[in-house]
Amino acid sequence: MDGGFLSRDVAISEISLWLQKLGISHELQRQDDNRVVRAVCDSRLPGERCLAFAKRDAIEAGSQLLNSLVFVDDWPSAESSTNLYCKVDDPRAVFIDLLALLMTEMDVWAHSPDYRKHAEVDATAMIAASAVIEEGVKVGKRARIEAGVVLKRGTWIDDDAIIGPNACVGDEGITLYKANDGRVLKFPHVGGVYIGKRTYIGANSVIPQGILSATKIGNDVVIGNLCNIGHGASIGQRVWMSVGGLVGGHTVVEDDATLGMGATIRDNLIIGKDASVGMGSVVVKNVHTKTSVFGNPAKRMPGLTTGPKR
Numbered sequence: 001m002d003g004g005f006l007s008r009d010v011a012i013s014e015i016s017l018w019l020q021k022l023g024i025s026h027e028l029q030r031q032d033d034n035r036v037v038r039a040v041c042d043s044r045l046p047g048e049r050c051l052a053f054a055k056r057d058a059i060e061a062g063s064q065l066l067n068s069l070v071f072v073d074d075w076p077s078a079e080s081s082t083n084l085y086c087k088v089d090d091p092r093a094v095f096i097d098l099l100a101l102l103m104t105e106m107d108v109w110a111h112s113p114d115y116r117k118h119a120e121v122d123a124t125a126m127i128a129a130s131a132v133i134e135e136g137v138k139v140g141k142r143a144r145i146e147a148g149v150v151l152k153r154g155t156w157i158d159d160d161a162i163i164g165p166n167a168c169v170g171d172e173g174i175t176l177y178k179a180n181d182g183r184v185l186k187f188p189h190v191g192g193v194y195i196g197k198r199t200y201i202g203a204n205s206v207i208p209q210g211i212l213s214a215t216k217i218g219n220d221v222v223i224g225n226l227c228n229i230g231h232g233a234s235i236g237q238r239v240w241m242s243v244g245g246l247v248g249g250h251t252v253v254e255d256d257a258t259l260g261m262g263a264t265i266r267d268n269l270i271i272g273k274d275a276s277v278g279m280g281s282v283v284v285k286n287v288h289t290k291t292s293v294f295g296n297p298a299k300r301m302p303g304l305t306t307g308p309k310r
Contacts (some may be wrong), residue, residue: 003210004190006102008098010106012033015051019098022101027088035084036049040099042213043059047064048067051099052070056072056074059200066082070086071085071095073087073088090261103190110153110214118136119133121133121137124142126280128146131147131148132149134151137157138156138157140160140161142294146165148166149165150168151163151170152169152170152171154190154193154209157169158194159198164203164205165203168205169195170192170193170206170209171208172208172209172231189208193217196217199217199219199223200222201223202226204225205223210231214232216233221235222241222245223235226244227247230250235292236252236257236273238261242250242258243261243262246263251265251267253271257271260280263277264281272290273285282298
């Protein structure tokens with residue numbers, strides 16, 4: 001799994017005390033459970049010994065969590081689960097409040113349990129004097145970080161990648177939740193960003209980190225100037241994205257896809273392998289493998305080719 005890893009194991013009893021400190025009424029499924037949690041994660045993704053939240057219906061539909069503590073709005077009917085449930089009025093709000101407290105009381109790191117607080121910049125990397133590299137950033141061999149770049153905590157730049165001038169990698173996206181008590185809460189981002197080998201990120205582009213799972217850019221990807229990749233998006237291998245493109249949060253762009261100049265992709269979509277999206281198109285539905293689309297809204301356009309031959 002990826003996501004936010006706690007700097008130490010946290011016992012269920014300790015979490016219960018923190019909930020009391022926050023004034024949150026809660027009911028544990030079992031009071032004598034002695035398990036610990038080691039990470040926070042998205043309940044829709046695989047994870048073990050995690051802290052998560054979900055609606056009861058989502059848990060009953062099938063969860064890939066194991067041995068985890070899950071905040072729920074009502075008790076799930078399945079008794080065979082390895083998870084421990086904690087019933088609260090507003091699971092998402094409780095999770096946000098507790099995660100904010102955990103980030104204050106202890107370190108929460110992206111990518112792996114052994115991720116370190118200090119920046120790890122390989123001696124062969126080329127870093128411009130005006131670049132800003134926060135704690136908890138990893139920069140690989142021969143990577144190039146150009147003038148004015150900002151790399152935020154939880155960012156991992158792999159070998160031979162190039163981050164163009166004034167790009168910002170790892171800042172937080174906009175994710176707001178209106179709690180049942182009327183508060184508007186900003187969801188903390190602890191997923192981090194991974195940028196693959198030999199990938200190029202153009203000038204003034206923005207790649208926010210993921211919320212509970214990483215924003216991922218694969219190997220040999222080209223992202224043009226002035227692009228924005230939404231939080232939690234996944235860009236596959238050898239993807240080519242021209243200038244001014246926008247990819248919404250949690251969208252998956254599969255290997256070898258091509259996005260023309262100024263293309264806009266809605267959040268939570270899948271752009272299939274070898275697909276092509278024409279210049280200025282607005283994509284609001286999934287695009288199938290080896291399919292070309294164009295227009296606003298984008299429609300299938302047989303024979304359309306975009307981008308360079310690769």
